[in-house]
Amino acid sequence: MIEAHLRRLRARHSISDAEEAAIRAAIGEIRDFPARGTLVEAGEEMSHSMLLLKGLICRYKDLSDGQRQITQVHVPGDFPDLHSFTLKKLDHSIMTLTPTRIAFVPHANLNVITERYPHLTRVYWFSTNLDAAIHREWELSLGRRTALGRCAHLLAEFRFRLEVVGLATKNGYDLPISQIDLSECLGLTPVHVNRSLRRLREDGIVTFRTGRVVIHDLARLEEAGEFDPAYLYPVAVPI
Amino acid sequence: MIEAHLRRLRARHSISDAEEAAIRAAIGEIRDFPARGTLVEAGEEMSHSMLLLKGLICRYKDLSDGQRQITQVHVPGDFPDLHSFTLKKLDHSIMTLTPTRIAFVPHANLNVITERYPHLTRVYWFSTNLDAAIHREWELSLGRRTALGRCAHLLAEFRFRLEVVGLATKNGYDLPISQIDLSECLGLTPVHVNRSLRRLREDGIVTFRTGRVVIHDLARLEEAGEFDPAYLYPVAVPI
DNA sequence: CGCGTTTTTGAATTTAATCAAAGAATGTGG
DNA sequence: CCACATTCTTTGATTAAATTCAAAAACGCG
CATH class of the missing domain: 2.60.120.10 (Jelly Rolls)
Structure with missing residues (x-):
């Protein structure tokens, strides 16, 4: 449980x-x-x-x-x-x-x-x-990343965090939320999120559709968002 | 000390x-x-x-x-x-x-x-x-507030936090940093920060110059930034 | 005083928002 | 299970906000 x-x-x-x-x-x-x-x-x-x-x-x-x-x-x-x-x-x-x-x-x-x-x-x-x-x-995303970078970074972060609890693989994960929800995470309008996602899809990086994220190229996704998981502290730290 | x-x-x-x-x-x-x-x-x-x-x-x-x-x-x-x-x-x-x-x-x-x-x-x-x-x-500022609102909010937040330790009054405080520093807080370019600050000054709300913030109208400053100090937890909370 | 940095302003460009509307998907009640 | 309503997605055209580029003025420091 x-x-x-x-x-x-x-x-x-x-x-x-x-x-x-x-x-x-x-x-x-x-x-x-x-x-x-x-x-x-x-x-x-x-x-x-x-x-x-x-x-x-x-x-x-x-x-x-x-x-x-x-x-x-x-x-x-x-x-x-x-x-x-x-x-x-x-x-x-x-x-x-x-x-x-x-x-x-x-x-x-x-x-x-x-x-x-x-x-x-x-x-x-x-x-x-x-x-x-x-x-x-x-804050870094909202303040400095482009719309495309923000989208890529968020999808990479979700993947990483979900993988820790066994709910994502390198290839994708379920994300049953709307583009409107994403836009409220990203500080963008839903229209612009839609256009950014289209771009990521057309570039062969990632497809987000009907509640599922399908990752075509994880390396390029993480690169597009400048995603470095260090801030998620993936390594054991004795305290 | x-x-x-x-x-x-x-x-x-x-x-x-x-x-x-x-x-x-x-x-x-x-x-x-x-x-x-x-x-x-x-x-x-x-x-x-x-x-x-x-x-x-x-x-x-x-x-x-x-x-x-x-x-x-x-x-x-x-x-x-x-x-x-x-x-x-x-x-x-x-x-x-x-x-x-x-x-x-x-x-x-x-x-x-x-x-x-x-x-x-x-x-x-x-x-x-x-x-x-x-x-x-x-995050709320960076994602959703306008340039003007962000500037006003930040100056209001600094005032509030400095007042807690006796370094600000309702009328102003020392802030010996550059507009470039502010722009890096606000997710804006220095040029746009400069224009937003000019607007706040011309509107008779606040003047930021030579390391000092002079507040002409605190109520309008906090209104312009939609500043509500609740998130700074000004009230005692027994834990 | 002179040099480097910061501030200020103007003009052009880019990014993202807004407005509008058509399609697609989803959910609901009959 | 279908029909309808609702919400979400997608696209195009236009507008607004912020950036970029450029350069002069002001300031601060050694």
Whole structure:
């Protein structure tokens, strides 16, 4: 059930049996949610964090004219609002992109972890710092990459993150979201995303269609987006 | 010496005498650095974190063609690379923008804090989560705000963060950096930043000149940037 | 004072947004 | 299972925003 999460943690750190037991003990209710539903509104007071078991969700912020910026997309195994444990009120909203299954982890249980399991606390701290590293890479995309580069980079990032939890190969992965969703990640209009994707397709690099990403040439995809996975910390780091 | 840092922490959380002592005990060497110098190169292995006592520094990432995106600017009292405690290798570089004074905090000492001071650990975890919240707001700026809105928002954010540590008033603050630096924060060219700043000045909102920001109309500045300080967590949150 | 950097401005170009509308896919209720 | 409605994708034409190129003016430092 939380296998994807453990796999994600163990990709970077060693987790002892006692720590795994502590994680399992911290988990409360498990619930399913339909696609495109609000999970948390910005400013809401949180008393639990959510562990994503299945599906895709995103965090986003809106401007007053309705323009939306998705600040991060989460894949199974992620702990999308672990930061609410210390922030309490979130500065952003969270919604499902696809049907999802979520495990709720009460903050009281996370507090027990910080009191009794310093190493596991550091591992979870690392996890929120990894989220911040992804934010920084997106800042680079939004601020400096071209439309084509942004699209390529995002598709490469998703592939890499999904592969860590066994949901992608070198050749492709399921991504059942719309080009509108992509445009809200990329700071572009849906029309321009569509044109950029056409270009990537016509150049024989990648095809995104009907909820699936088919990669024709991974090397060229990563090159087009200047994707370097170092910011995703793929290597184990003892802490 | 670390008064700005304590002030910043205590703006949000209560710090006990024992915790303050633990912070002071964790501090190692203190050094001064000139303006525009590299403090850390991306990918470098870190064994300490840096506490900014005086001056301004930034974190940034470059593309291969030399384009630079500054992902965050740090003000006195900030712990700019506290995240290196868990990440070890940084995904970005760090440089000084102005002459600075920095206190080095060995990771070994931070480790002691996580083993012995769970509450202080949560406070520092909060601190890195606050950094991530700033990243998200910058993603919104870079992805969706207009050039004018980005400039206004950034100047409003700097004012707010500097006021927390007593370095800004409602009327202005020192900001001894160039328009080129601003353009690297904002994902714009220096030329366009210059034009946006002229517009803000001619509209009687704010003047940025010779290292100083003079605010003519704070309400209109924050309105122009749709600045809402909620993401900076100005209110105390018990954790 | 003189040199290098930064700021400022103008003109031309490029990129991406906007507007508009036709097709394709998806989901729903009958 | 089909018909219809809705949403999403795709394309073309036009407009707007920001970049690029160029050069002069101002500033800051040694």
